[in-house]
Amino acid sequence: MPIARSTCATILLLAALSLGAQRLPAPAAPPPAPPERPAPPVRQTERPEEPQFDEAAVQRGRELMVARCGFCHGSNARGGSSGPDLTRSAMVQEDENGKQLGEFLRVGRPEKNMPKFELTEQELTDLATFLHATIHSIGNRGTYQILDIVTGDPKAGAAFFTGAGRCSSCHSAEGDLKGVGARYEPAVLQGRVLLPREPPRWGPAGRGSPPWADRNAVKATVTLSSGESFTGALVRLTDFDVTIYDPATQQSRSWLRRDDVPKVVLMDPLQAHVDLLRKWTDPDMHNVTAYLVTLK
Amino acid sequence: MKAAALSLGTVVLPLALLAQGLDPTLLAKPPVDAWPTHHGDYSGRRFSTLKEINAANVKNLTLAWIYRLNPSSGGAVIAGEGPESPPAGANPNAFGGLSIKSTPLLVNGVLYFTAPDHVWAVDARTGRELWHFFWRTKGGIHIGNRGVGMYGDWLYFLTPDNYFVSLEAATGKERWHKEIASVKREYFSTAAPVIVRNHVILGVGGDSLDVPGYLESRDPETGEVQWRWYTTPRAGEPAAETWPDEYSSAHGGGMPWLPGTYDPDLKLYYFGTGNPNPVLAGQSRGGDNLWTCSIVAVNVDTGKMAWYYQATPHDTHDWDAAQVPILIDGVVDGKPRKLIAQANRNGYFFLLDRTNGKHLLTAPMVGSLNWNKGINAKGQPTWDPAKDASVSGTLVWPTTDGVTNWPPPSFSPDTGLFYVGTHEAASVFYLTDTDPRPQGWGAAERRVGTFASSLKAIDYKTGKVRWSRPLATTAGGAAGGPMGLLSTAGGLLFGNDGAGNFVAYDAATGKPLWRAGLGTNTSNGPQTFLLDGKQYVVVGAGDSLFAFTLPQ
Numbered sequence: 001m002p003i004a005r006s007t008c009a010t011i012l013l014l015a016a017l018s019l020g021a022q023r024l025p026a027p028a029a030p031p032p033a034p035p036e037r038p039a040p041p042v043r044q045t046e047r048p049e050e051p052q053f054d055e056a057a058v059q060r061g062r063e064l065m066v067a068r069c070g071f072c073h074g075s076n077a078r079g080g081s082s083g084p085d086l087t088r089s090a091m092v093q094e095d096e097n098g099k100q101l102g103e104f105l106r107v108g109r110p111e112k113n114m115p116k117f118e119l120t121e122q123e124l125t126d127l128a129t130f131l132h133a134t135i136h137s138i139g140n141r142g143t144y145q146i147l148d149i150v151t152g153d154p155k156a157g158a159a160f161f162t163g164a165g166r167c168s169s170c171h172s173a174e175g176d177l178k179g180v181g182a183r184y185e186p187a188v189l190q191g192r193v194l195l196p197r198e199p200p201r202w203g204p205a206g207r208g209s210p211p212w213a214d215r216n217a218v219k220a221t222v223t224l225s226s227g228e229s230f231t232g233a234l235v236r237l238t239d240f241d242v243t244i245y246d247p248a249t250q251q252s253r254s255w256l257r258r259d260d261v262p263k264v265v266l267m268d269p270l271q272a273h274v275d276l277l278r279k280w281t282d283p284d285m286h287n288v289t290a291y292l293v294t295l296k
Numbered sequence: 297m298k299a300a301a302l303s304l305g306t307v308v309l310p311l312a313l314l315a316q317g318l319d320p321t322l323l324a325k326p327p328v329d330a331w332p333t334h335h336g337d338y339s340g341r342r343f344s345t346l347k348e349i350n351a352a353n354v355k356n357l358t359l360a361w362i363y364r365l366n367p368s369s370g371g372a373v374i375a376g377e378g379p380e381s382p383p384a385g386a387n388p389n390a391f392g393g394l395s396i397k398s399t400p401l402l403v404n405g406v407l408y409f410t411a412p413d414h415v416w417a418v419d420a421r422t423g424r425e426l427w428h429f430f431w432r433t434k435g436g437i438h439i440g441n442r443g444v445g446m447y448g449d450w451l452y453f454l455t456p457d458n459y460f461v462s463l464e465a466a467t468g469k470e471r472w473h474k475e476i477a478s479v480k481r482e483y484f485s486t487a488a489p490v491i492v493r494n495h496v497i498l499g500v501g502g503d504s505l506d507v508p509g510y511l512e513s514r515d516p517e518t519g520e521v522q523w524r525w526y527t528t529p530r531a532g533e534p535a536a537e538t539w540p541d542e543y544s545s546a547h548g549g550g551m552p553w554l555p556g557t558y559d560p561d562l563k564l565y566y567f568g569t570g571n572p573n574p575v576l577a578g579q580s581r582g583g584d585n586l587w588t589c590s591i592v593a594v595n596v597d598t599g600k601m602a603w604y605y606q607a608t609p610h611d612t613h614d615w616d617a618a619q620v621p622i623l624i625d626g627v628v629d630g631k632p633r634k635l636i637a638q639a640n641r642n643g644y645f646f647l648l649d650r651t652n653g654k655h656l657l658t659a660p661m662v663g664s665l666n667w668n669k670g671i672n673a674k675g676q677p678t679w680d681p682a683k684d685a686s687v688s689g690t691l692v693w694p695t696t697d698g699v700t701n702w703p704p705p706s707f708s709p710d711t712g713l714f715y716v717g718t719h720e721a722a723s724v725f726y727l728t729d730t731d732p733r734p735q736g737w738g739a740a741e742r743r744v745g746t747f748a749s750s751l752k753a754i755d756y757k758t759g760k761v762r763w764s765r766p767l768a769t770t771a772g773g774a775a776g777g778p779m780g781l782l783s784t785a786g787g788l789l790f791g792n793d794g795a796g797n798f799v800a801y802d803a804a805t806g807k808p809l810w811r812a813g814l815g816t817n818t819s820n821g822p823q824t825f826l827l828d829g830k831q832y833v834v835v836g837a838g839d840s841l842f843a844f845t846l847p848q
Contacts, residue, residue: 139504212771
């Protein structure tokens with residue numbers, strides 16, 4: 001791993017030089033990397049307080065729906081040969097715990113060949129619970145389950161890893177990525193292939209440790225007019241101020257800025273990932289993921 | 297008030313009446329000593345002719361007062377259909393706490409503004425709260441509220457549980473409320489009503505379930521519907537052929553969730569429609585899916601569509617066209633033209649003729665867009681099926697947030713520049729609902745990061761970016777992006793820097809001339825007005841409203 005990392009620094013140095021004054025050479029001796037830990041699952045924060053549904057009732061309601069309603073309304077309640085979609089039905093969506101649904105079922109809709117149904121209170125509750133739980137899961141995208149995403153070709157992925165993607169300039173299957181396929185869910189792994197850094201969200205600030213404490217945080221070198229310079233993890237750079245963080249002392253330091261003084265030069269340890277982000281084809285991405293999944 | 301409204305302009309009204317009520321003639325003029333409608337005037341330019349505060353003296357701009365939102369029900373005027381404690385899911389903390397996304401109206405020295413379930417009236421001279429209206433909610437997504445509309449002595453606003461509420465401006469007391477959509481069907485309302493004569497124009501929002509979108513005009517006295525325009529066609533209507541069937545069209549979304557603009561000469565109201573449903577899974581809605589993701593002009597008296605222009609045919613990335621369509625009276629090829637311009641969430645700047653919707657210009661605002669197959673003869677970016685959500689994941693620039701979003705941009709007739717905050721970010725889109733008839737969103741999004749953010753000044757005639765100012769950078773990447781903007785005849789552009797500074801930029805060059813560190817980014821459109829001969833600039837940042845002025 002040390003070998004891989006110093007190679008990585010060399011590559012970044014070359015990349016930095018070729019990009020000109022905006023980027024600083026990578027530090028000569030990068031700090032030892034802490035072991036990677038799985039990222040917490042990405043969670044949509046849109047609606048944290050969710051109604052709870054009785055799972056047993058949902059299951060009973062599902063069976064009842066398939067047995068009694070599925071013939072016309074489809075086995076997933078999304079409509080069938082002769083009956084409309086139930087999960088998009090305004091009447092079902094606006095139903096309160098089976099009340100309106102029950103009133104409707106006791107009469108049916110004879111003019112459209114919808115027979116009436118005599119359900120027990122328990123059956124009605126179960127059916128309504130199933131339908132409302134289903135509608136809720138459709139409406140709450142934070143709970144959507146990502147499917148089996150590993151469809152790529154591992155061999156092609158390995159070839160991209162060592163070839164066009166130049167991933168092996170910094171990483172190796174036997175070194176830093178050993179066992180990576182066992183450490184992450186495939187979708188998380190694919191996300192980290194693209195950028196192994198937690199994405200900032202537009203809007204409310206995220207929780208957890210500050211992003212500048214991340215070992216992959218952007219680095220900044222601040223050079224004062226005296227010539228004295230300071231390097232640390234970038235906390236913020238604006239037209240008016242700059243703040244950096246020194247992980248060794250856990251202290252941050254800030255300077256006011258005016259007309260680009262003091263001068264600030266940024267170096268992103270993940271610049272190779274950022275550059276590749278504009279170049280990925282989806283098949284290459286899938287293939288590399290499929291390859292890394294094999295590194296158990 | 298109706299009689300008073302009709303007689304204004306010919307009869308001098310008693311002062312007592314004017315002290316509270318809005319003089320409707322103000323709505324048709326550039327805002328000076330009032331900010332009487334969401335965008336200041338009907339044009340959507342958010343340009344002020346005021347120049348007491350200008351590029352030469354803005355460095356002296358100083359804080360006049362701060363009003364911190366008081367959300368307590370204690371002392372508030374209380375109304376609403378919901379229970380005493382809000383139901384699950386209606387908690388504003390889910391969205392980072394109460395935040396001012398409304399542009400305050402300023403009428404007769406009083407500022408009126410909102411957050412979901414709340415309206416406040418504040419003395420513009422002192423920042424003192426005059427009254428607070430508290431709505432007991434039944435639920436709905438509490439992500440934001442754009443503000444109030446005003447007609448005579450009355451205010452109008454919408455609630456997350458889809459009530460259209462009229463208040464007495466003097467006291468905050470409720471006059472009536474009307475339900476405009478069902479919260480159980482996951483509609484939620486955020487728009488600021490726009491008042492045009494005796495029409496209150498409002499649109500619904502909410503794309504969690506596959507419900508139809510519509511724009512309504514309601515009577516300002518009774519609250520009843522005058523007309524309703526559905527954003528997708530019904531059987532037999534033109535454009536029905538852009539959907540597989542009436543069922544998919546009637547469940548096709550298209551929420552017009554932001555306030556629009558209005559041309560009094562043409563009597564046309566302009567607005568953008570939202571994304572189609574199901575949102576990210578398009579397999580059951582083959583076709584262009586009109587009139588979603590479109591800039592639409594409707595006759596304000598009849599609700600009949602005059603024209604449309606679709607910015608994203610068959611959208612599969614949640615890029616609605618709801619962003620403010622700004623009216624520009626400009627010159628193209630040496631001829632005066634009535635134009636309309638929009639910085640669209642899909643990453644392109646569009647310029648149209650607003651008399652007939654004829655396309656004039658499409659220009660990318662950033663270089664990272666990867667989602668379409670190029671621009672067609674009508675100037676539309678064309679659908680690329682390869683960039684739809686897929687089970688294995690599809691890398692798309694930009695994210696569902698788009699290159700820009702709801703925060704209002706600005707146009708200055710002095711510089712001829714259209715100002716907009718942008719960001720460049722990527723996401724992987726995973727198809728999760730492979731059913732031939734998917735529902736809801738149908739796919740999950742995993743964000744990769746944000747790699748650039750900037751404030752841009754676009755030459756409306758060419759679409760070329762005249763200047764672009766990078767915003768702040770943090771450890772996690774580029775910060776900020778879409779932001780509410782205000783340009784003035786003082787040569788200034790007010791916005792933020794993505795890192796909590798409220799900034800006055802030189803409108804011609806983008807150079808920052810003044811800033812105030814507010815601790816959090818501005819969260820609404822800044823506005824300005826003249827009061828007692830003094831120019832104020834008012835902006836919201838999170839839970840506080842700030843007023844700035846020059847020292848005595």
